[in-house]
Amino acid sequence: MKLIHCADIHLDSKMTSNLSKEKAKERKNEILITFLDMIRYAASEGVSAIIIAGDLFDTNSFSATTKNAVISAFRDNPEIDFYYIKGNHGGGDRFIEGMDEIPGNLHLFGESWTTYILGENGLGRITLSGIELSQSNYRTAYSLLNLDPADYNIVTLHGQTGTYSQDGSPEVIGLNELKNKSIDYLALGHVHEYYEGDLLPRGRYCYPGCLEGRGFDECGEHGFVVLDIDDADYTKVKRELMDFSKRHMFELHTDISDCENSTEILDKIKETAHAAGCVDRDLIKAVLEGNVSADCEKSTEYLEAELGRDFYFAKVYDRSKLFVDYNDYELDASLKGEFVRLVKNDETLSDDEKAQIIVFGLAALRGEDIQA
Protein backbone atom coordinates (compact mmCIF):
# COMPACT_ATOMS: atom_id res chain seq x y z
CA MET A 1 0.00 0.00 0.00
CA LYS A 2 1.30 3.39 -1.01
CA LEU A 3 0.56 6.50 1.01
CA ILE A 4 1.46 10.13 0.56
CA HIS A 5 2.17 12.44 3.47
CA CYS A 6 2.11 16.14 2.66
CA ALA A 7 1.59 19.27 4.75
CA ASP A 8 1.82 23.06 4.76
CA ILE A 9 0.69 23.59 1.20
CA HIS A 10 -0.42 27.13 2.11
CA LEU A 11 -2.64 27.46 -0.95
CA ASP A 12 -3.25 31.05 -2.03
CA SER A 13 -0.14 32.35 -0.29
CA LYS A 14 0.29 35.90 -1.54
CA MET A 15 3.93 35.39 -2.63
CA THR A 16 4.47 39.14 -2.89
CA SER A 17 7.52 39.49 -0.64
CA ASN A 18 10.09 39.15 -3.46
CA LEU A 19 8.12 38.98 -6.64
CA SER A 20 6.41 41.44 -8.94
CA LYS A 21 2.60 41.38 -8.97
CA GLU A 22 2.48 39.24 -12.10
CA LYS A 23 5.03 36.72 -10.89
CA ALA A 24 3.43 36.55 -7.45
CA LYS A 25 0.15 35.64 -9.14
CA GLU A 26 1.90 33.07 -11.26
CA ARG A 27 3.60 31.48 -8.24
CA LYS A 28 0.31 31.45 -6.34
CA ASN A 29 -1.26 29.48 -9.17
CA GLU A 30 1.76 27.20 -9.35
CA ILE A 31 1.28 26.15 -5.71
CA LEU A 32 -2.27 25.09 -6.51
CA ILE A 33 -1.17 23.29 -9.66
CA THR A 34 1.62 21.46 -7.84
CA PHE A 35 -0.91 20.30 -5.26
CA LEU A 36 -3.20 19.05 -8.04
CA ASP A 37 -0.21 17.47 -9.80
CA MET A 38 0.58 15.61 -6.59
CA ILE A 39 -2.92 14.13 -6.67
CA ARG A 40 -2.48 13.22 -10.35
CA TYR A 41 0.83 11.59 -9.45
CA ALA A 42 -0.92 9.68 -6.64
CA ALA A 43 -3.60 8.45 -9.05
CA SER A 44 -1.06 7.30 -11.63
CA GLU A 45 1.15 5.59 -9.03
CA GLY A 46 -1.68 3.70 -7.31
CA VAL A 47 -1.42 5.65 -4.06
CA SER A 48 -4.41 4.78 -1.87
CA ALA A 49 -4.28 7.53 0.73
CA ILE A 50 -3.03 11.09 1.05
CA ILE A 51 -2.46 12.53 4.50
CA ILE A 52 -2.62 16.32 4.57
CA ALA A 53 -1.06 17.22 7.92
CA GLY A 54 -2.36 20.76 8.21
CA ASP A 55 -2.16 24.25 6.69
CA LEU A 56 -3.68 23.33 3.35
CA PHE A 57 -4.65 27.00 3.02
CA ASP A 58 -2.54 29.99 3.93
CA THR A 59 -5.31 32.11 5.39
CA ASN A 60 -9.06 32.29 5.62
CA SER A 61 -9.26 34.27 2.40
CA PHE A 62 -8.73 31.69 -0.33
CA SER A 63 -10.33 32.09 -3.73
CA ALA A 64 -13.40 30.25 -4.98
CA THR A 65 -11.23 28.90 -7.80
CA THR A 66 -8.80 27.33 -5.35
CA LYS A 67 -11.60 25.90 -3.23
CA ASN A 68 -13.40 24.46 -6.25
CA ALA A 69 -10.23 22.99 -7.75
CA VAL A 70 -9.36 21.23 -4.48
CA ILE A 71 -12.86 19.84 -3.94
CA SER A 72 -13.03 18.66 -7.57
CA ALA A 73 -9.68 16.93 -7.20
CA PHE A 74 -10.99 15.07 -4.14
CA ARG A 75 -14.24 14.14 -5.92
CA ASP A 76 -12.54 13.14 -9.18
CA ASN A 77 -10.25 10.68 -7.40
CA PRO A 78 -12.62 8.46 -5.41
CA GLU A 79 -10.02 5.67 -5.30
CA ILE A 80 -7.80 7.88 -3.14
CA ASP A 81 -8.74 8.60 0.47
CA PHE A 82 -7.77 12.03 1.77
CA TYR A 83 -7.08 12.43 5.47
CA TYR A 84 -7.05 16.07 6.39
CA ILE A 85 -6.00 17.70 9.63
CA LYS A 86 -6.66 21.44 9.60
CA GLY A 87 -3.67 22.83 11.52
CA ASN A 88 -3.08 26.28 12.93
CA HIS A 89 -3.41 28.49 9.87
CA GLY A 90 -6.82 29.83 9.00
CA GLY A 91 -8.87 28.43 6.20
CA GLY A 92 -9.53 24.86 7.28
CA ASP A 93 -12.82 25.57 9.02
CA ARG A 94 -14.05 27.87 6.27
CA PHE A 95 -13.12 25.27 3.67
CA ILE A 96 -15.01 22.47 5.41
CA GLU A 97 -18.00 24.59 6.37
CA GLY A 98 -18.26 26.00 2.85
CA MET A 99 -18.87 22.58 1.32
CA ASP A 100 -22.46 21.55 0.60
CA GLU A 101 -21.47 17.99 1.10
CA ILE A 102 -18.17 16.56 2.25
CA PRO A 103 -16.87 14.10 -0.35
CA GLY A 104 -17.04 10.49 0.85
CA ASN A 105 -13.27 10.09 0.41
CA LEU A 106 -12.39 13.16 2.53
CA HIS A 107 -11.80 12.14 6.14
CA LEU A 108 -11.39 14.62 8.93
CA PHE A 109 -10.10 14.69 12.48
CA GLY A 110 -11.68 16.29 15.49
CA GLU A 111 -10.86 17.34 19.03
CA SER A 112 -10.66 13.75 20.22
CA TRP A 113 -8.65 10.96 18.63
CA THR A 114 -10.04 9.46 15.43
CA THR A 115 -8.53 6.26 14.08
CA TYR A 116 -9.00 5.06 10.51
CA ILE A 117 -8.09 1.55 9.36
CA LEU A 118 -6.23 1.83 6.06
CA GLY A 119 -5.36 -1.83 5.56
CA GLU A 120 -5.51 -5.30 7.08
CA ASN A 121 -3.54 -8.39 6.11
CA GLY A 122 -4.40 -11.04 8.70
CA LEU A 123 -1.30 -10.29 10.78
CA GLY A 124 -2.18 -6.74 11.66
CA ARG A 125 -3.60 -3.51 10.38
CA ILE A 126 -2.38 -0.19 9.05
CA THR A 127 -3.98 2.45 11.22
CA LEU A 128 -4.05 6.23 10.96
CA SER A 129 -4.91 8.24 14.06
CA GLY A 130 -5.10 11.98 14.42
CA ILE A 131 -6.38 14.79 16.55
CA GLU A 132 -6.71 18.55 16.17
CA LEU A 133 -4.73 19.76 19.19
CA SER A 134 -6.37 22.63 21.05
CA GLN A 135 -6.37 24.38 24.41
CA SER A 136 -9.13 22.10 25.60
CA ASN A 137 -7.60 18.73 24.70
CA TYR A 138 -3.80 18.90 24.63
CA ARG A 139 -3.35 18.00 28.30
CA THR A 140 -5.16 14.69 27.95
CA ALA A 141 -4.43 13.94 24.27
CA TYR A 142 -1.17 12.07 24.88
CA SER A 143 -2.46 9.74 27.58
CA LEU A 144 -5.62 8.98 25.60
CA LEU A 145 -3.73 7.61 22.61
CA ASN A 146 -3.90 3.81 22.66
CA LEU A 147 -2.51 1.85 19.74
CA ASP A 148 -2.18 -1.89 19.20
CA PRO A 149 1.51 -2.90 18.99
CA ALA A 150 0.59 -5.56 16.40
CA ASP A 151 -0.43 -2.84 13.93
CA TYR A 152 1.55 -0.48 11.73
CA ASN A 153 0.48 2.76 13.34
CA ILE A 154 0.57 6.17 11.71
CA VAL A 155 -0.29 9.20 13.78
CA THR A 156 -0.86 12.64 12.29
CA LEU A 157 -0.57 15.93 14.19
CA HIS A 158 0.08 19.55 13.40
CA GLY A 159 2.53 21.44 15.57
CA GLN A 160 6.10 22.08 16.59
CA THR A 161 7.98 19.17 18.12
CA GLY A 162 9.47 19.66 21.56
CA THR A 163 10.87 17.26 24.11
CA TYR A 164 7.76 17.64 26.25
CA SER A 165 4.39 19.24 25.69
CA GLN A 166 4.18 22.76 27.09
CA ASP A 167 1.65 24.19 29.46
CA GLY A 168 -0.61 26.61 27.64
CA SER A 169 0.84 25.74 24.19
CA PRO A 170 -1.20 23.05 22.45
CA GLU A 171 0.90 23.53 19.30
CA VAL A 172 3.98 22.06 21.01
CA ILE A 173 4.10 18.33 20.42
CA GLY A 174 5.75 16.46 23.25
CA LEU A 175 7.85 13.77 21.58
CA ASN A 176 8.70 12.13 24.88
CA GLU A 177 5.00 11.68 25.60
CA LEU A 178 4.63 9.90 22.25
CA LYS A 179 7.44 7.43 22.90
CA ASN A 180 6.50 3.83 23.71
CA LYS A 181 3.08 4.36 22.14
CA SER A 182 3.66 1.88 19.29
CA ILE A 183 3.83 4.69 16.75
CA ASP A 184 5.62 3.67 13.56
CA TYR A 185 5.29 6.89 11.65
CA LEU A 186 4.38 10.29 13.05
CA ALA A 187 3.13 12.33 10.09
CA LEU A 188 3.59 15.92 11.13
CA GLY A 189 2.86 19.32 9.68
CA HIS A 190 4.00 22.83 10.64
CA VAL A 191 7.73 22.96 9.86
CA HIS A 192 8.18 24.13 6.30
CA GLU A 193 11.29 22.14 5.49
CA TYR A 194 11.74 18.38 5.34
CA TYR A 195 12.82 17.15 8.73
CA GLU A 196 12.75 13.77 10.43
CA GLY A 197 13.96 11.97 13.51
CA ASP A 198 13.60 8.94 15.75
CA LEU A 199 10.50 8.23 17.76
CA LEU A 200 11.55 5.43 20.05
CA PRO A 201 11.37 2.55 20.18
CA ARG A 202 10.15 1.73 16.68
CA GLY A 203 9.09 4.83 14.81
CA ARG A 204 10.16 7.98 13.02
CA TYR A 205 8.63 11.42 13.09
CA CYS A 206 8.67 13.44 9.91
CA TYR A 207 7.79 16.84 8.49
CA PRO A 208 7.50 16.77 4.69
CA GLY A 209 7.81 20.59 4.44
CA CYS A 210 5.97 22.82 1.99
CA LEU A 211 5.16 21.52 -1.46
CA GLU A 212 6.74 24.60 -3.03
CA GLY A 213 9.36 26.83 -1.44
CA ARG A 214 7.74 30.23 -1.07
CA GLY A 215 10.58 32.42 0.17
CA PHE A 216 14.34 32.27 0.63
CA ASP A 217 13.72 30.84 4.10
CA GLU A 218 12.29 27.80 2.28
CA CYS A 219 15.24 26.76 0.10
CA GLY A 220 16.12 23.22 -0.85
CA GLU A 221 14.06 20.22 -1.93
CA HIS A 222 10.31 20.47 -1.54
CA GLY A 223 7.60 17.92 -2.07
CA PHE A 224 5.90 15.12 -0.23
CA VAL A 225 6.76 11.85 1.46
CA VAL A 226 5.80 8.54 -0.15
CA LEU A 227 5.38 5.59 2.16
CA ASP A 228 5.38 2.23 0.44
CA ILE A 229 4.21 -0.41 2.91
CA ASP A 230 4.66 -4.06 1.92
CA ASP A 231 1.16 -5.61 1.83
CA ALA A 232 2.36 -8.97 3.13
CA ASP A 233 4.59 -7.56 5.85
CA TYR A 234 3.71 -4.18 7.31
CA THR A 235 7.09 -3.92 9.00
CA LYS A 236 8.70 -3.51 5.57
CA VAL A 237 8.29 0.12 4.64
CA LYS A 238 10.09 2.20 2.05
CA ARG A 239 9.93 5.91 2.60
CA GLU A 240 11.26 8.78 0.54
CA LEU A 241 10.87 12.49 0.01
CA MET A 242 9.66 13.11 -3.53
CA ASP A 243 11.22 16.41 -4.62
CA PHE A 244 8.22 17.66 -6.54
CA SER A 245 8.23 21.46 -6.53
CA LYS A 246 8.08 23.29 -9.86
CA ARG A 247 10.80 25.70 -8.84
CA HIS A 248 13.48 25.75 -6.19
CA MET A 249 14.74 28.61 -4.10
CA PHE A 250 18.49 28.97 -3.70
CA GLU A 251 20.58 31.11 -1.41
CA LEU A 252 24.00 31.23 -3.02
CA HIS A 253 27.09 32.53 -1.28
CA THR A 254 29.85 33.68 -3.59
CA ASP A 255 33.27 34.90 -2.55
CA ILE A 256 34.16 37.76 -4.88
CA SER A 257 37.50 38.68 -3.27
CA ASP A 258 39.48 38.31 -6.49
CA CYS A 259 36.93 40.02 -8.75
CA GLU A 260 37.67 43.40 -10.30
CA ASN A 261 34.36 44.25 -11.93
CA SER A 262 30.69 43.32 -12.29
CA THR A 263 31.31 41.03 -15.25
CA GLU A 264 33.74 38.92 -13.24
CA ILE A 265 31.35 38.91 -10.29
CA LEU A 266 28.51 37.81 -12.57
CA ASP A 267 30.58 34.90 -13.88
CA LYS A 268 31.46 33.90 -10.33
CA ILE A 269 27.79 33.92 -9.23
CA LYS A 270 26.84 31.86 -12.27
CA GLU A 271 29.55 29.35 -11.39
CA THR A 272 28.17 29.07 -7.85
CA ALA A 273 24.63 28.70 -9.20
CA HIS A 274 25.69 26.03 -11.66
CA ALA A 275 27.54 24.07 -8.97
CA ALA A 276 24.45 24.23 -6.71
CA GLY A 277 22.30 22.79 -9.48
CA CYS A 278 20.20 25.90 -10.21
CA VAL A 279 18.28 25.87 -13.46
CA ASP A 280 16.54 28.68 -15.29
CA ARG A 281 13.15 28.15 -13.67
CA ASP A 282 14.62 28.63 -10.17
CA LEU A 283 14.76 31.66 -7.88
CA ILE A 284 18.10 32.78 -6.51
CA LYS A 285 19.33 35.03 -3.78
CA ALA A 286 22.99 35.73 -4.45
CA VAL A 287 24.97 36.80 -1.41
CA LEU A 288 28.32 38.39 -2.20
CA GLU A 289 31.06 37.79 0.33
CA GLY A 290 34.78 38.24 0.70
CA ASN A 291 37.09 41.25 0.79
CA VAL A 292 36.86 43.36 -2.29
CA SER A 293 39.44 45.84 -3.43
CA ALA A 294 38.34 49.47 -3.23
CA ASP A 295 39.13 49.66 -6.96
CA CYS A 296 36.53 47.03 -7.79
CA GLU A 297 33.63 48.24 -9.91
CA LYS A 298 30.42 46.48 -8.87
CA SER A 299 26.78 47.22 -9.46
CA THR A 300 24.20 45.05 -7.73
CA GLU A 301 21.48 46.55 -9.98
CA TYR A 302 23.32 45.34 -13.06
CA LEU A 303 23.93 41.92 -11.51
CA GLU A 304 20.25 41.54 -10.63
CA ALA A 305 19.20 42.54 -14.13
CA GLU A 306 21.58 40.04 -15.76
CA LEU A 307 20.75 37.22 -13.37
CA GLY A 308 17.06 37.98 -13.86
CA ARG A 309 17.53 36.93 -17.49
CA ASP A 310 19.06 33.59 -16.53
CA PHE A 311 16.72 32.73 -13.68
CA TYR A 312 13.01 33.15 -12.89
CA PHE A 313 13.97 35.64 -10.20
CA ALA A 314 17.22 36.94 -8.75
CA LYS A 315 18.23 39.31 -6.03
CA VAL A 316 21.71 40.25 -4.92
CA TYR A 317 22.85 41.00 -1.40
CA ASP A 318 26.26 42.58 -1.15
CA ARG A 319 27.85 41.47 2.12
CA SER A 320 31.40 41.79 0.85
CA LYS A 321 33.82 43.92 2.81
CA LEU A 322 36.00 46.61 1.34
CA PHE A 323 39.67 46.10 1.36
CA VAL A 324 42.17 48.85 0.72
CA ASP A 325 45.74 47.81 0.15
CA TYR A 326 47.43 51.06 1.15
CA ASN A 327 50.78 49.81 -0.18
CA ASP A 328 49.32 50.12 -3.68
CA TYR A 329 49.03 53.87 -3.21
CA GLU A 330 52.14 54.53 -1.11
CA LEU A 331 54.25 55.60 -4.07
CA ASP A 332 51.40 56.80 -6.26
CA ALA A 333 52.15 60.43 -7.04
CA SER A 334 48.82 61.07 -8.75
CA LEU A 335 45.77 62.74 -7.25
CA LYS A 336 44.45 59.23 -6.53
CA GLY A 337 47.47 58.39 -4.37
CA GLU A 338 47.31 61.72 -2.59
CA PHE A 339 43.62 61.23 -1.84
CA VAL A 340 44.08 57.69 -0.48
CA ARG A 341 46.96 58.72 1.76
CA LEU A 342 44.95 61.69 3.05
CA VAL A 343 42.04 59.47 4.07
CA LYS A 344 44.37 56.81 5.50
CA ASN A 345 45.99 59.30 7.84
CA ASP A 346 42.72 60.80 9.09
CA GLU A 347 42.54 59.59 12.68
CA THR A 348 38.93 60.64 13.13
CA LEU A 349 37.78 57.86 10.76
CA SER A 350 37.31 54.14 11.45
CA ASP A 351 38.82 51.60 9.03
CA ASP A 352 35.38 50.89 7.53
CA GLU A 353 34.68 54.58 7.04
CA LYS A 354 38.07 55.05 5.40
CA ALA A 355 37.41 52.17 3.01
CA GLN A 356 33.97 53.50 2.09
CA ILE A 357 35.25 57.03 1.50
CA ILE A 358 38.07 55.68 -0.64
CA VAL A 359 35.63 53.65 -2.74
CA PHE A 360 33.46 56.71 -3.40
CA GLY A 361 36.49 58.89 -3.98
CA LEU A 362 38.11 56.51 -6.46
CA ALA A 363 34.80 56.12 -8.29
CA ALA A 364 34.46 59.91 -8.48
CA LEU A 365 38.01 60.18 -9.81
CA ARG A 366 37.07 57.63 -12.49
CA GLY A 367 34.19 59.95 -13.41
CA GLU A 368 31.40 57.62 -12.22
CA ASP A 369 28.10 58.54 -10.61
CA ILE A 370 28.27 58.01 -6.87
CA GLN A 371 25.40 56.13 -5.29
CA ALA A 372 25.55 56.01 -1.51
Ligand SMILES: [Mn+2]
Ligand atom coordinates in the same frame (compact mmCIF):
# COMPACT_ATOMS: atom_id res chain seq x y z
MN1 LIG B 1 2.45 25.91 7.99
